[in-house]
Amino acid sequence: MSTFQGLSVALSSLQAQRRAMDVAGQNVANAATPGYTRQRADLVSLQGPITSLSGSARSWTTGNGVAVAQVARLTDRLASSRVEITSGEAALASTRSGVLGAVQAGFSEPSDTGLQNKLGQMWGAWSGLADADPLGTQGAAARVTVVGRSEEVAATLREGAAQTAATWTDVRAELGTLESSVNSMATSVADLNRLITITETTGAPAHELADQRDQLVRQLSELVGATSTPRADGGVDVLVGGEALVTGAVARQVAVTGPLAMTGASTAATSVTFADTGASAAVGGAAAALTEALTTTLPGVMAGYDGVAASVATRVNDLHGAPPVFTATDGGAVTAATITASISAADVRAGTADRDVSVASAVAGLAEDASGPDGRWRTLVVGYAGAAAAAEVRATAAVTNRDSAQGTLTASTAVDVDSEMVDLLTFQRAYEGAARVLTAVDEMLDTLINRTGVVGR
């Protein structure tokens, strides 16, 4: 063995410990960086040179010091994929709950300004007409009240329809933003995959790039329920509903297909498709909740409003006879968006002749009809309240689940400052030890080179 092997062993240690301290420093520096995955310098002892197979030489062979075998990125694949799945579910449940919340806010029930109270006031107005002298000034006043209250009901229904359509437009806009975010993120993931592969081919670690990429994949999970599978070349494939969105360095694009504005209860379906094939993507995450809102929920709410509007118009008009009290502004069938109390006060009929008030009395009696407008409205409100309550519960559970998955991932991949400090101390001491070895070898060489032959002089 070489005389100077001691020096090179000490040097290898100095270099390795410094590298390890750098890694610990990088960890501490990123203790608060979101998405950072802790790294570890894996030290390995080096085999000494095997110079001879003869017994004496072998017995003299010592190790060649230490080296950093690799800087490992301590990911937790299981926890990470659980985070992907649970954040998709959490985003789906929260967004769905948000949409139903907006629907409920549109009902503004139970309150003094809700449709239930307005209906009560309208039946009250008809009852007032039934009690008034149809031929006198009271009757005239009561007719004006009937028209006013009826228009109030019509306006509340129109407002509900308009609000539903506005919510639809908002949701559609959100889905549009989501589409462009997903496309740019998919492109970024593909770019990062390419960079990581290139970097790792040169043997250098690309851990920080991988952190960035994993962050993007998690955002894609929230947006479209994406999941990832690792590739041999260091990249990841991103799947949406089992179909590849990103394959290595190649990204596909998604496109939202469907109408751009709501056309009442029969609004056509909206879906997310792959731009290249046009095939619809089985998206999860927020995109699933948004398409569901556009295709099912909001048109369903609109159909509910339409049902109440049609019930109000048909039941009152049937009892009242010509001219109808409620008509559609567009001349077609009465819907929530078009209902209006178009009748003039003078045309409101209290009864069939003279001072007869049978018509007004019968209309006022609709309030007691369980299958009348009141009942339909109550069914609509309570139906969506139940759905919203269930969605809230599911959203809370899904978010808790995601937080727990996130917690598990953080616990295994984030930086524990205490242990990093202890690592740092350890490496520092090892470094000091190596320096001490260096001094000892130096002194030994000093003795050998400078003092040989001068002993006893």
Next chain:
Amino acid sequence: MSPVGGISASLSSPGAVGGRSTLQGGASAVQTGIAAAAARLARSTDQVSSGRAIQKPSDDVVGTDKALELRRALAAEDRYSRSSSDATAWLGTTDGALQQGVALLHKVRALTVQAGSDANSAIAREALATEVRGLREDMLGVANTTYLGRPVFGGTTGEARAFTEADGVVTAAADAGTGSVVRDLAPGVGVRVDTSGAAAFGTGDDSVFAIFDRVATAITTGAGASSEQLADLDAALGRLTVAQTDVGTRYARVDSLKTTGAQRSLALTSAKADVEEVDLAKSLMELSMHEQAYQVALGAAAKVVTPTIMDFLR
């Protein structure tokens, strides 16, 4: 080179993944806790400041269902209460008119008996006859009593008066088979508030006006009132009394419906308050509880997040 467990790996609790306490993990756990406490506090504050237990339907689905039904029922009670006030006024007016009519009839009967005495001079008889004719006009006025412009004995007639006089003959407009005036006072309960003028005042020769005419004529001619005419007067009185009793019965019915309606309305109002409004004492207690929980969460966060080994290394 295969990854080999280095120094750092052996130091950082190998295997026990969940056991690692990281800066980010601790911070996000604390954040979640504080956010949850803040949300509970905000909800409590909302409830107390608005006084409403149901901020949105999904807060209490069953409660919302009840609240909507109670609101509908309260609106109905409101209608019934207004209608019953109207019915009371109608029947009250009718009862007053019938009382006056009965008084007039008694007066005419007394005059008729007085005119029957032989001691009366022609002039005195003429005076009595004039008085009877005057009372006949009064009776016509009574029969045409109106409530808010509507003849109470006219049913659903479109005329302004229930009885019209032409050529000295009074006819009831209500004779033309008009409908009755009904007020809805409870679900499915309608009470008639008008009174048939024909039934109360009689028709044709039996009408109280025709009888008064015959009596006046008999007094003028000095023939004196026959027992037949007195019997006619008694029959007319009987009809008025029957009508009055009928009105009284209906009045009592309206009154009792009104009372039960008011009771129902009270019960509904308190039920609605139970469903829709917060129990203030309970909510205030919850509010202060949540406030304290929030502060504790903040305090705990301040203590938990800070210390690391760095604080102790020099």
